[in-house]
Amino acid sequence: MDFKLELIPVPVADIDRAKAFYTEQVGFRLDHDVRPGATVRVVQLTPPGSGCSIVLAEGLAGLAMPAGSLRGLHLVVANIAAARAELAGRGVAMGEIQDMGGIKFSAFKDPDGNTWTLQEIPGRQ
Template sequence: MNLKLELIPVPVADIDRAKHFYAEQVGFRLDHDVRPGGPVRVVQLTPPGSACSVVLAEGLAGIAMAPGSLRGLHLVVDSIEEARAALAGRGVAMGAIQDLGGIKYSGFQDPDGNTWTLQEISGQR
């Protein structure tokens, strides 16, 4: 049995602001921005090189969460220094790099306060 994690809801207050942040500043690919009917809007974005996407949605009670309540999503990178510099160059406020004995981390948050962590594991790639 395969179990593929392919979509993670990210709770935001303003979809347009979040869409700009993830697509323009962080560099996620915009897969679609649709309004299938009524009050429903679905924006799906995918990090470069990932098979898992995020969804920003409104009008979908089944995935509703408080904006900014998501913590610690990890983006695994080959070089944390390069990834951190690229994001900082796009205006993303980055945390310092922490080295925990071969695993390096640097964090950031979206405009709503959802937190993300860049992770580099030495010798894993």
């Protein structure tokens, strides 16, 4: 039996600001931005090449978390130097590349303080 992780809620205070950050600066694809009710909004975004998306939501009690409380989401990349340079070129404040015994990392935060890490794993596609 497969268990595929396909959607991660990311808690934000301002959906429009977060949507702009993730699409314009980080390069995520906008899958949908819907308002199924007067007080409900759901925005789904997918990183390039990923089978897993993130969701920014308001008005859904089951997804309520303090804005900025998510830590350590990883985006696995083939070339961390190129990925870091691309994001930095789009205005994302990137941490330095750290080599942890062959696995490399570089961190950034979204406007609410949710933390992300680029990760390069040798030999992994």
